[in-house]
Amino acid sequence: xxxxxxxxxxxxxxxxxxxxxxxxxxxxxxxxxxxxxxxxxxxxxxxxxxxxxxxxxxxxxxxxxxxxxxxxxxxxxxxxxxxxxxxxxxxxxxxxxxxxxxxxxxxxxxxxxxxxxxxxxxxxxxxxxxxxxxxxxxxxxxxxxxxxxxxxxxxxxxxxxxxxxxxxxxxxxxxxxxxxxxxxxxxxxxxxxxxxxxxxxxxxxxxxxxxxxxxxx
Numbered sequence: 001x002x003x004x005x006x007x008x009x010x011x012x013x014x015x016x017x018x019x020x021x022x023x024x025x026x027x028x029x030x031x032x033x034x035x036x037x038x039x040x041x042x043x044x045x046x047x048x049x050x051x052x053x054x055x056x057x058x059x060x061x062x063x064x065x066x067x068x069x070x071x072x073x074x075x076x077x078x079x080x081x082x083x084x085x086x087x088x089x090x091x092x093x094x095x096x097x098x099x100x101x102x103x104x105x106x107x108x109x110x111x112x113x114x115x116x117x118x119x120x121x122x123x124x125x126x127x128x129x130x131x132x133x134x135x136x137x138x139x140x141x142x143x144x145x146x147x148x149x150x151x152x153x154x155x156x157x158x159x160x161x162x163x164x165x166x167x168x169x170x171x172x173x174x175x176x177x178x179x180x181x182x183x184x185x186x187x188x189x190x191x192x193x194x195x196x197x198x199x200x201x202x203x204x205x206x207x208x209x210x211x212x213x214x215x216x217x
Contacts, residue, residue: 059148065164066140070176072102076135079107079161081123082142082177083115084184088197095201096123099177106180106205111198120146124155131159140164142174184208 072078078101086093096119097109108126112119131137139161141147147165156163166173184204 057143057148058145059150060153061143061148062153062163062165064167064173065138065162066173068173068175070101072100075100075102076107076130076132076137077102078140079127079137080140080174080177081147082174082181083119083144083146084181085115086185086197088200093197094119096120097180097205098123098127099180101176104176104180105209109201109205111201115146117146117149117151120149120152121155124152128159131161136160136162138162138164140166140174142166142171143168180208 066078066080070078080099080101081097083094083096086095091113094112094115095109096112096115097106099105100107107130108123110119110123110126112122139156141164143165146152147163153163171178
C-alpha cells in the first residue's frame, strides 16, 4: 500500500490508521499494527540528547504567562520557541524554531553551528517578516540565557510581543515545543545519515508544515 511505501518510518500506527481511513479503507488499529509488523515497520524511540541553555539568572526572567495552555484561537496569538541540538557529520548543529500554537506550524527557524545570540536574531527576523501588523502575541520559551538577554527582550517589545518563560526546572511548561523536537528526531533523524543537516531540517519542516497528518482536533 502506498502509505506504507512512502511512510519511511515517519508515522506511527495512529497516523497510518488515519491515512488509510482517509483513503477509504475500513480498518482498525489492531490490523494496522499487524500490517506494520509484517512489513517490519515500527516507530522509532526517542533518545535523551537535549541541549540545555539554562546558565542561571543572567538577565531578566519573565513570568510564565502561558501556564501550559497550548490552545490558541487565532494565528500569531501564542508562539513558543527553544533550541535543540543535532550531531551530524561529527559536528554539533543547533535548530531554533518559532512554533505557532494555533495550527502547530513552524513560522520561522534558524540553523547554526553554535547556540549564539546571532542565531536568535535570525530566527526573530524571520518571525518579524511574517508577523501581522496588528498581532500582539505571547512569546514563550524556557529560561535559556538567550531569552534572558536584554537585546532579545528589547526586540520583542519593539514588535508588540509579550515575553513568557517556563518556570525553572519545569520542561513541560513548554511541552508543545518539547513534543515538536521529539517528533522531529524520532520521525526523521534517529537512525538516518545526512550529508547536510540544513537539507534535513528544511525537508522536515516543509513536510511538517505541509504534509503531515495532525492528530490535533
